[in-house]
Amino acid sequence: MTTRFRAKGGARHKRLRGVSKAGMRLFGNDLVLATSDLTKFVRCDHATFLDRGTLSGSVAPLAYRPPSAMDELIARKGEEHERAYVDKLRADGKRVVAIEPAPWTPEALRRAETQTLAAMRAGADYVYQAAFFDGRWIGYADLLMRVERPSPAFGAYGYEVIDTKLARSVRAHFLLQLADYSMHLARLQGVAPESMHVVIGTEERQSFRVADFAAYYRHVRTSLEHFVANGRAPAPYPVEFCALCDWWAHCSAHWRAVDHLSLVANIQRAQVTRLERGDIHTLTALAESPLTTRIAKLPEESFVTLHEQARLQLQQRRTGEHTFELLPREKDRGFFRLPRPSPGDVFLDLEGDPFLGDGITYLFGAAWEENGSTQYRAWWAHDAAEERASFESVMDFLVARLTAEAGAHIYHYGGLEKSSLERLMGRHGTREAQLDDLLRREAFVDLASIVRQGMRVSHASYGLKKIETFYFTRKSEGVADAGGAVLAYEQWLETNDRAMLAEIESYNREDCVSIVEMRRWLVSIRPDDVAWKEPPPAQERAEDRIAEEQRNDALFQELVARGMPLLAQLLYYHRREERPAWWRWFDRRTNMTDEELIADSECLGGLAPDPNTPDEPVKKSVIVTYTFPPQEHKLDPGDAVHDRANSAGTIESIDDAKGIVRLRRGPKLKDLPPPDALFMKPDISTAPIREALQRLATSIVRDGDATTYRAAYDILLAREPRVRDGALGDDVTSAAQRLDDSYIFVQGPPGSGKTFNGAHAIVKLLRAGKRVGVTSNSHAAIHNLLHAVEDVARAQGYWLRGLKKGSDTRTRFVSKLPNPMIESTSETKECADRAMQLVAGTAWLFSDDAMDASLDYLFLDEAGQMSLATALAVATSARNVVLLGDPLQLAQVSQGSHPDGAACSVLEHLLGDDATVRPSRGIFLEHTRRMHPDVCAFVSEVVYESRLHSHESCARQAVTIDGARATGLRFLAVAHEGNTQSSDEEAARIADEIARMIRGAFTNSDGATAPLRATSFLVVAAYNAQVRHLTQALAARGLADVPVGTVDKFQGREAPVVFFSMATSSGAELPRDIDFLFSRNRLNVAISRARCLAVVVANPRLLDVACKTPEQMKLVNGLCRYVEMATAM
Structure with a gap:
């Protein structure tokens, strides 16, 4: 039975928009592209399609919007920063030649490039506002800097590109621009520049190797050229770039008009793809589908959850009233996680900018109730030192409040606040004992998890601003959401306009007050038969731990005083490593959903007793067999494991391909319920290692x-x-x-x-x-x-x-x-x-x-x-x-x-x-006796600074397939959609290829030739989930003996032929961040297993992933370079 409630009136929000940039245009019938088109295309190809459509007349152009005062202020500040840098160069005695700005006509642009080339030939130290135009692409670089590196065009010297940016850290799209300018520069001087440079808002110049980004740039440029030439119309889908795109209102109206599935709250893109394959294309169709509907690759529980969410949203659409429904009670979840209110309770909200340097928490906000009114305090931080000071002050404030009131808690909405404090504790190496104590006391209460686990709402999002419609009306008309706060903070960084900070603080204050009111509302609707969450048993710190901390504190101070802060921080390294393991242990037992446990690589989730395998008595124990769905995990036979409540036994065996785990369970576990998830308790002591450091x-x-x-x-x-x-x-x-x-x-x-x-x-x-x-x-x-x-x-x-x-x-x-x-x-x-x-x-x-x-x-x-x-x-x-x-x-x-x-x-x-x-x-051991030179060349260039070489004997190695000698790199493109961690399509193609190849032969480094066998191949999967699909596909072709495993299982192994299956359909389906799938280390290990032939199997759309940081661009560049060097299969 469900309980329905109506919402209060909502609040109006103002959306902060991005600034349009000059981009593509027609010169007669010729389409000419600009550097800004690259950065837009990689973030949303539909925006590029709409831009192209305005030129052809198929899309109505956006109404002219005059630049706002903020737009003009940002532009002015950028020009001032640029001019200040150029003035400094001139003051230092550098010869700076400025190129006069040219109107955007073919003739004027060609003249401007000719002037740029003349300045370079004259040997200018710097060329300011350098112009590039090759007939198809336009580019304007802030500066070209002379370097004493030979070039065919200029002899003993050449040039590299410098761009000035107001931002305080380098963004990925900056480097995409610089790579474009660098390729223009290579055309003019006859050789690619070695480096490219950004002068950021702090006046610091940061340098980057062009080769680390060039392959990714070439891929994006080629893809863009093909895209605008063939005129295909991609379906729009909500992405992060929507927050900055002038086409946002256009696309939003389209999604509403077609009743797009993306309007369903908490739906994932892969789930949309699978529903569409199952002939469910709209929110209405999903809401009206029978609950018995089954969709391929979509678990029944997930379908029911999405169906019920769509049903409630459709009901709201038809009645005009927002409602919520309380979900069935589940012990230790939902409202069972809500503690009894206390006068000392604190309500916390943090604002951060993930793109500034390594990320910064720039505003800490806290509210509390005092004498019948809500109080608020803000702590600001604009650099690392201020972030540390604010963090320390906030921690001292929280500890004081909770010490004064034993039953007090810290309330927040979402996981950001707790994880940010954990990250800041580690980053700055301070207030560790205090935060550890708060975490042990379970002082943090995430109201978002209570909402998600306890109710279903009729909104398209479970964000704070949406849930507010049931209890709170905002007063502020400024910043609307966390994304808007980041944008406003970025604008402050670029303009130093204090009004932006005031707007952010007002927004943060309302967030804190909203969390106060949310807790009050949750208490009011809490079912009467749900008990308050009780505090955990008090834990006294052991005497030996107290003594260790005292010794460390004394050593820390002495080491810092002697100028050895690194060793001082290393004294606490292992404690810092242990804490997250314990935090996750408690999260797994109390907070995580079944789907979250399946996604957690430290767990084995979704367990169910195997009805086809009887229990097997072994002495006083019994071996019980369970099934589990495909997933990443790190458990092995012999591991002692736990479930949410108890010890679960010891893993006897585990078969990822079949999805079967056998558990040895002793007599004490006989009457306990079967586990639905397995994970290890982090109980290995690092005391001897810490003592050695002391x-x-x-x-x-x-x-x-x-x-x-x-x-x-x-x-x-x-x-x-x-x-x-x-x-x-x-x-x-x-x-x-x-x-x-x-x-x-x-x-x-x-x-x-x-x-x-x-x-x-x-x-x-x-x-x-x-x-x-x-x-x-x-x-x-x-x-x-x-x-x-x-x-x-x-x-x-x-x-x-x-x-x-x-x-x-x-x-x-x-x-x-x-x-x-x-x-x-x-x-x-x-x-x-x-x-x-x-x-x-x-x-x-x-x-x-x-x-x-x-x-x-x-x-x-x-x-x-x-x-x-x-x-x-x-x-x-x-x-x-x-x-x-x-x-x-x-x-x-x-x-x-x-x-x-x-x-x-x-x-x-x-x-x-x-x-x-x-x-x-x-x-450096510079000769490999494994890889053929054709394989080694890629690994050496991309990973080892071109220092690694094949031993001469490796050149004799080859596989002979269909009568032809084969060595080196291959790229097997396989199209698929909606895949995150597994792909039947890739598994089938790999099985087909091995079935064809196995009729061939292998010649080793001694020149001896023998037939290829199943063990002549290695099939490396990016994910454990793909291992099962690969194993099944190979077995179906009679190739069950072909070794299959993930990268970490095959380090130290080698084979004549290696396949690497990446499985994910596109950047939108990445189950983790870019760093995992595109890891340079993992790519290195996978490719370098091959003695003769390495085959990467992937959807080509993976290369189109949008990168946010220079580090991510470098990773994707590695795969792009592989595809450039490989032969297509």
Whole structure:
């Protein structure tokens, strides 16, 4: 049964619009494009279509809108910033040649480009307002800067582009513009410029490699040219650019006119696609469909939720009245999450700009009730220092309020407030204990989750402003929403108009007051039979933790005073990493929906007992089988797992392809309900690692350069390694032998022999009487290196004694030799015995006090996946440290939020801004014995600064398919729609291709040829969900033995032919941010598995993804460059 309520009157909102830019135009019958068309097209192709339509007459042009006072102010401020920079150049004695502005006619534009070229030929230091026109494209660059780099047109010098921007950080569309100007410049001077530059509003000049963005630019430009030429009309769909687009009202009217499915609240684009495929095209059709309707690839629960939402919205449309319905009660969800009101309650709302630098929280607002009225306070921040100060003040305010009233809580709407405070705590390294205490007390109450879990509303959105219609009327007519606040703040950044800040603060004040009233409203409609949420049991902090914090605080202050803030922050690294794990643990148990648990890669969600498999008794336990839907997860056999309420048992086996997990459940779990989700409890203590960092910090404070831990100190300060008898050289064994209480970084790209070199160096050192340790982030990596050490020792006729610490079947080392040289032990004291030549284990072993300064050498394998903090902790065990790894393959995973420099891996710390290690700091293994030169060329250019080369023998490798020799890169374009993490279309094509190829042959690096087999292929999936589809498609073609897995499962593996399935249909369907699917590291690992032939399988529309940051552009550029270098299949 549902309960219906009517809404109050609503509030009017003013929408802030963007500013139109000069773009495409017709010169006679010829369409000419401008740089601004690129930036619009990549964000919304429909806007480009409408622009094109106004020129052809098929679309009515927008009514002329004169520039507003704000438009004019922004333009004036931009011109002033530009002129100020040019005036400074002239004051510095630079020869600046200005090009006179030209009317936009073909003749005038050609004259302007001729003047620009003449100034360059004359050797001007700078060319101001440089003009470009090639007959099809127009561009105006703020400045061209002379650089002493040869060019065919000008001899000993050339030019690079500079653009001035009022913004305080560089945006992706800035670089798209600069790449366009750089390509024009390449046409004039005969060579592409190496760099391009932006002078931002703070007067700082930031530089970027053109090659890091050029392939993406070329793709966007080519796509735009094809798009405007063929005249196709894409269906408009709401995107972020709508907030800035002058066509927004036009498209909004269209969506209302056609009753578009995007009008349904909380619907996802992939769900729209699947409903349309199921012949449901409108909100009305969805609302009037029978509840029994089933849509392919859309879970029944999701369809019912969307149907009921559409029904309520349709009802509102027909009656004109907004209503809400309370959902059926569900314990620990919805109204069960609402605490009893307290006089000390605080209502919090934050405003942030995610695009300014690394993101900034520029306004903290809080409201509270006092003497019958609502009070409000604002804290502003415009830079990192002010952000820290405001954060500290807000935290002190919150702690004081909640300390004075034991039952008080902090209310907010949405997850931004809590996650922002967590991020700021980590970024600034302050108020950690206070926030941790608030989180342990469950002081934060997200009213948005109570609304979503407790009711259904008739609005097209569950945003605060929509829910307000049931309880609140706004007074402000200014900023309308969070997006408008960001836009207003950006305008303030560009104009310094204080009125914009006042408008934002007024908006924030009303948000805070609205949250006060929302809580009052929720209390008033709360069902009588729903109990108040009780506070969690009080938790006393353990004495040892208090003592550790006191030691850390004292060390922190001493280290900061001595100019070592990085080490000071690293003392808290592991605590910061642990906190998010515990926060997510509580969220999973109490707040997350079933769909959210399925989407969480740390969980296995959507479990249901398998009706076809009976329980299997094993001793006193029973093995129960459950099914689960396709999803990303990180669980493995042997993991002890929990569900929302209890321990759920231990994973016996898990089959992603079949969607089956078998759980061993003991007698205590016999009468508990079956789990619907599985996740691990974060209960591994990092105490030994933290204690090792304390020992290191104490020694450095006390002894400085005379510290016992000189190698760790060198790593911390990123010094060049100390070696005896000259430079490092390029021989790993020789360099390791000559280390002088220092470290060496050996960067080993795929197939370059990192393990081979490491094993030979270890055996050489052991034979010289040295005591050596081996560690890594995983037991598998340790075992791999130990097997290689045994093989080398046996080949040299040398017998060694070694121990690996491991306590169970997954962690014990099992030698492949009939007479093992290395055995396993569960005792640290046995490893600490100085008579033992070789010891191996994880960071917990080498951080132990018993291992302190006990080794001559420590080899840290896969160091690219180990944090700087952990690497420094294990380095306390040895006089010398050899770091083996590659940060450009699978990277370190950090879950916490840390101050600058503290979050990186040890290798990222040593590399700095470089992609490859400098010869003075380490050894780059520059020859791969895996990849054919045609494969290696891409990996080397895009990932390794063109320093990686194939060994000459790799050129002999090839696969022969249908009688033709095949090597290098292939791109298999597969069209599909609505796919997020899996694609049947890609799976089917890959199965077809392998079925065709398997009739061929492989020639190895020795020249020997053999038939291709199932194991001659690797199929790499971007997502776990795709693994199942690939496995099924291959099995259906009789290819069940073809290895299939995700990137992280195949590191270290290789095959003659590798397929990489990306699965996602387009940027709009990305299930995560761009960084995951387009990760340079993941692309590197996937492609570099191939000995002869690498095949990327993807929808070409993936390349059209809109990038928001320079970093995202660089990632997408990698895939664009792959497609450029590959042969289409």
